[in-house]
Amino acid sequence: MESKESLTMPVNEQEVKDSSRRIFLKQSSLLTAVAFTPGIAVKAADLHVDEEIAAVFEKMPLKMEVNGKPHNLSVEPRSTLLDILREQLDLTGTKKGCDHGQCGACTVHVDGRRINSCLTLGVMMNGKKITTIEGLAHGDQLHPMQEAFIKHDGFQCGYCTPGQIMSAVACIREGHAGSEHEIREYMSGNICRCGAYPNIVNAIQEVKNGGQAI
Amino acid sequence: MKQFQYVQPATQQAVLEVINKPGTKIIAGGTNLVDLMKRGVTAPDKLVDINHLPLKHITSTPKGLYIGALALNSVVSENKLVAEKQPLLAMALKSGASPQLRNMASVGGNMMQRTRCGYFYDTAMPCNKRVPGSGCGAYEGVNRMHAIFGASSQCIAVHPSDMCVALAALDAVVIIAGKKGEHRVPFTEFHRLPGDHPETDNNLPFGELIVGVEIPNNNLQKNSYYLKVRDRQSYAFALVSVAAALDIENGIIQNARLAMGGVAHKPWRLFDAEKLLIGKKASEESFQQAAQLAMQGAKAYGHNSFKLKLAPASITEALKHAAGLV
Numbered sequence: 053m054e055s056k057e058s059l060t061m062p063v064n065e066q067e068v069k070d071s072s073r074r075i076f077l078k079q080s081s082l083l084t085a086v087a088f089t090p091g092i093a094v095k096a097a098d099l100h101v102d103e104e105i106a107a108v109f110e111k112m113p114l115k116m117e118v119n120g121k122p123h124n125l126s127v128e129p130r131s132t133l134l135d136i137l138r139e140q141l142d143l144t145g146t147k148k149g150c151d152h153g154q155c156g157a158c159t160v161h162v163d164g165r166r167i168n169s170c171l172t173l174g175v176m177m178n179g180k181k182i183t184t185i186e187g188l189a190h191g192d193q194l195h196p197m198q199e200a201f202i203k204h205d206g207f208q209c210g211y212c213t214p215g216q217i218m219s220a221v222a223c224i225r226e227g228h229a230g231s232e233h234e235i236r237e238y239m240s241g242n243i244c245r246c247g248a249y250p251n252i253v254n255a256i257q258e259v260k261n262g263g264q265a266i
Numbered sequence: 267m268k269q270f271q272y273v274q275p276a277t278q279q280a281v282l283e284v285i286n287k288p289g290t291k292i293i294a295g296g297t298n299l300v301d302l303m304k305r306g307v308t309a310p311d312k313l314v315d316i317n318h319l320p321l322k323h324i325t326s327t328p329k330g331l332y333i334g335a336l337a338l339n340s341v342v343s344e345n346k347l348v349a350e351k352q353p354l355l356a357m358a359l360k361s362g363a364s365p366q367l368r369n370m371a372s373v374g375g376n377m378m379q380r381t382r383c384g385y386f387y388d389t390a391m392p393c394n395k396r397v398p399g400s401g402c403g404a405y406e407g408v409n410r411m412h413a414i415f416g417a418s419s420q421c422i423a424v425h426p427s428d429m430c431v432a433l434a435a436l437d438a439v440v441i442i443a444g445k446k447g448e449h450r451v452p453f454t455e456f457h458r459l460p461g462d463h464p465e466t467d468n469n470l471p472f473g474e475l476i477v478g479v480e481i482p483n484n485n486l487q488k489n490s491y492y493l494k495v496r497d498r499q500s501y502a503f504a505l506v507s508v509a510a511a512l513d514i515e516n517g518i519i520q521n522a523r524l525a526m527g528g529v530a531h532k533p534w535r536l537f538d539a540e541k542l543l544i545g546k547k548a549s550e551e552s553f554q555q556a557a558q559l560a561m562q563g564a565k566a567y568g569h570n571s572f573k574l575k576l577a578p579a580s581i582t583e584a585l586k587h588a589a590g591l592v
Binding site: 110129173175226 | 267269270271293303304305363364369
């Protein structure tokens, strides 16, 4: 099994930048939190007391398989699958959009079914197999749906794209990509505020008509 | 989200042992509950996960069709027995939520979901359903989505489900398990009107568990339709929805079922309009008469006045679709 470190090891300059950006964001949000909390909490944060306080709350064991790799985790009951993927497993491809099940940016597959990971409690995923956007490609070879999204310009800003692609793959596997109308109906749980919908539909139709096993 | 304790009792009996304590909530799909917990609308001390209970089956019974409370909305909507025996239910389910949410949401959870009234969700606002006695923000506030039937001065919220509208129309029965055994409640009597206690959505006894629903056999397969009118074509709650099912022989209506969603605190069954239709010709004229009768007692609260026109037009349209006139 590949270690968590090797998964997140920067491999080129861009990734180094990306990863520094994430670390910066984490640190700056901590600083912001500190700036707005009372003095005693600042002192506590200095002494890492916050981490000790967190450990007092009951954590539960969670065994799940993510993109083919087994994980043994310890999670708070209130942690969502989305937060566990992003914050504990560093799988930040799955996006947090609305965080209330309204936008679809957090779509992942659980035992083959697409779901909203933001409304899924991690503790309820014990023994489940999760597939995220990171699990679709085979090494450098993109999944046909990823290729099709690039070819058809199925995105502008790209924020909704991981959720769109996970949903699109499920849409075909479920047999709900028979027509443009059906695709639009069965992709309605994924919102794209850039409005790339026509291109997303084209991408899905191409993969569907290509007939490859996805 | 407030901290809570998470438990997963091994059996139904063990679940019943723990759910009769205040501050305890059952979680199935969690699509509504987790959202409400994130927003601080509800803050249980203990969550009881029931997903491992054997309540997922969909089977034919001598009386009809039995659907376990934990059957997923997506599974029920695609099930062959459901398509064959109760196509109205499949159609209603497919019109609800999104594919992702239907893959999580259970039949029992769909019944137990709370209203989507904005004042219920906004903890800075008054809401008698969330905090009894705090007032109703919607009564004189933004009430475009709200009830036109059966509301009270305490609450004008609507029940948001599509599935429940179909189950009410189809005379389904809810099977409930308690410590003393199982009992059955007609679906139309499961949800309640707000009255002076809008904090109570339904008549599920405290500490008991929905285990399934049963839909009696009928002859309504050929002529049924679920019409959902909403602000966008897909993935939106109903402004008004209509479940319509007819048994037509030689152009004459033998049996009729009608229920509306998006108009009341519970799925709104239209018994009088159904009676009026029986023995009548399946025509637009009969349908308009039924729609007119169905609107007796309707009351709007300002922003939702449009529903007084939209609802009867939707009833007529749904019946035309059911009868194959469209």
